[in-house]
Amino acid sequence: MTDMLTPVLSANWADDRPWKLTNYERLGGYQGLRKALTMEPDAIIGEVKDSGLRGRGGAGFPTGMKWSFVPQDNPNPKYLVVNADESEPGTCKDIPLMMANPHVLVEGVAISSFAIRSNFAFIYVRGEVLHVIRRLQQAVREAYSAGYLGKNILGTGYDLEVVVHAGAGAYICGEETALLDSLEGRRGQPRLRPPFPAVAGLYASPTVVNNVESIASVPGIIAKGASWFASMGTEKSKGHGIFSLSGHVANPGQFEAPMGITLRQLIELAGGMRDGHELKFFTPGGSSTQILTKDSLDMPLDFDSVAAAGSLLGTRALQIFDETTSVVRTTLRWVEFYKHESCGKCTPCREGNWWLVQMLRKFEAGQAQEGDIEKMLDVADNIGGRSFCALADGAVACVTSAVKEFRSEFEAGYHTPAWELFPYGKSALFGAKQAGGHA
Known part of the structure; x- marks a missing residue:
């Protein structure tokens, strides 16, 4: 079954100290940057467009097209910001990538910054992952020492300063405009758009915000060509x-x-x-x-x-x-997370998620009443699409889809606690044997 895998970013994860610059270079590291510095910035953007790379952070927007939106006639500095504030429940790809292979991200930052004609780049990392922050900082130091960052990179006259910035640990800062506010030293809250970051982002200047995996995919595209990347995946989802x-x-x-x-x-x-x-x-x-x-x-x-x-x-x-899992309980835990992580800026999100939690707790305890499903869906309808960012939409999505697929479990909440229908010990990943479930 291993032929289904295409280890590219993860190819060296099992190597001895893959995060070291010498080991990365031994596998062809920074050859993409060397090639990119001989190209015109617009040609790099064109190559990324031709590859079909779409944003790996959730929205799936074409990366090359996003870069092309940066107005080059704007006299303000251009900025590249890498969104490394990975905090979506269940998401755990960027942190191991940065731990095992930080230089592929650093190289991607250098190529991407050159493409959008930026001389300043920031990697915004979730503050709790201190080990990742230290590893990235060390990789950046190595890249500076080797001449891949800093002044006159590889003798080409191109300058790039890269800063690894630790966030304070807020889910909302994964939203790109809230991240920019946080990076500027303000409370992380989403901005009203337009203007979009490409026009007025960090410090009211043209800014590109991309996910870690999106930027880390760029060195391979430049080094091996757009057709190599596009040969993988599907017609509209390449790579x-x-x-x-x-x-x-x-x-x-x-x-x-x-x-x-x-x-x-x-x-x-x-x-x-x-x-x-x-x-x-x-x-x-x-x-x-x-x-x-x-x-x-x-x-x-x-x-x-x-x-x-x-x-x-x-x-x-x-x-x-x-099948041992209670959909009601799972949905409750998710919405509790969104209630806690709401920045509070938008009333539908701030108040609505609180009410969703109260109702879901009643369903879990078997204390809901006839009509509460419709009431909960009505509250969800008044949350979705009425906030500055997609946090509220995400909370609504898990509620409405859970009711759609497993309505009978919510109807059971009119009379029977979820923990009686689905004993929680049986769905536990740890200690399941002691709880009477399967290991």
Whole structure:
């Protein structure tokens, strides 16, 4: 089954100290940068466009097109900001990438900055992952010492300053405009758009904000060519991507595969579902995407196929749940997270998520009343699409899709606690034997 994998960003993860500059260079590291510095910036953007690379942070917007939006006639400095504030529940691809292979990100930053004619770049990392921050800082120092960053890079006359910035630990700062506010020293809250960051972003100057994996994919595209990258994946979702499998599979972890691989194939690569159990539902892109059921096991995991199924590919955070799991309890835990992480700027999000939690707790305890499902869906309808950012939409997505797929479990909440229908010890990943479930 290993032929389904395309290890590119993760190819050296198992090597001895892959994060060291010498080991990265031994595998062809920084050859993409050397080639890029001989090209015109517009040619680099064209190459990335031709590759079909779409943003790996959730939205799937074409990366090269995003770069081309930067107005070059603007006299203000241009900025590149890497969104490394990975905090979507279930998403765990960027942190291991930065730990094992930080130089591929640093090289991607240098190439991308040159392409958009930027001399300043920031890598905004979630503050709790101190080990990642230290590793990135060391990689940046090595790159400066080797002449890949700083003044007159490789004798070409191009200057680039790179700063690794530690955030304060807020889910909302994963939203690009809230991240920019945080980077400027203000409270992380989403901005009203337009203007978009490409026109007025960091310090009111043209700014490109990209995900870690998006930028890390650039060196391979430049070094090996757009056609190499486009030869993988599907017609509209080109290239490779890191898929994160967590939950009720035998061997959870990261699997780098062509876009369009199916969940059935990924579960096989992960050793199958845990013994004696079968898939009940899953998230294709983290908890802020609509849940899907085993009917979608053979659906290609690409942007368009998942959208056609009524969900979003998002960050490819595949949370896998078997038949022992209470949908009511799972949805409650997700919405509790969104209630806690709401920045409070928008009333529908701030108040609405609080009310959703109260109602879901009643369903979990078997204390809901007839008509509460419709009331909960009405509250959700008044939250979605009425906030500055997509946090509220994500909270609504998990609620509405859970009711759509498993309405009977919510109806059972009129009379029976969820923990009686689905004893929580049986769905636990740890200590399941003691709780009477399966290991």
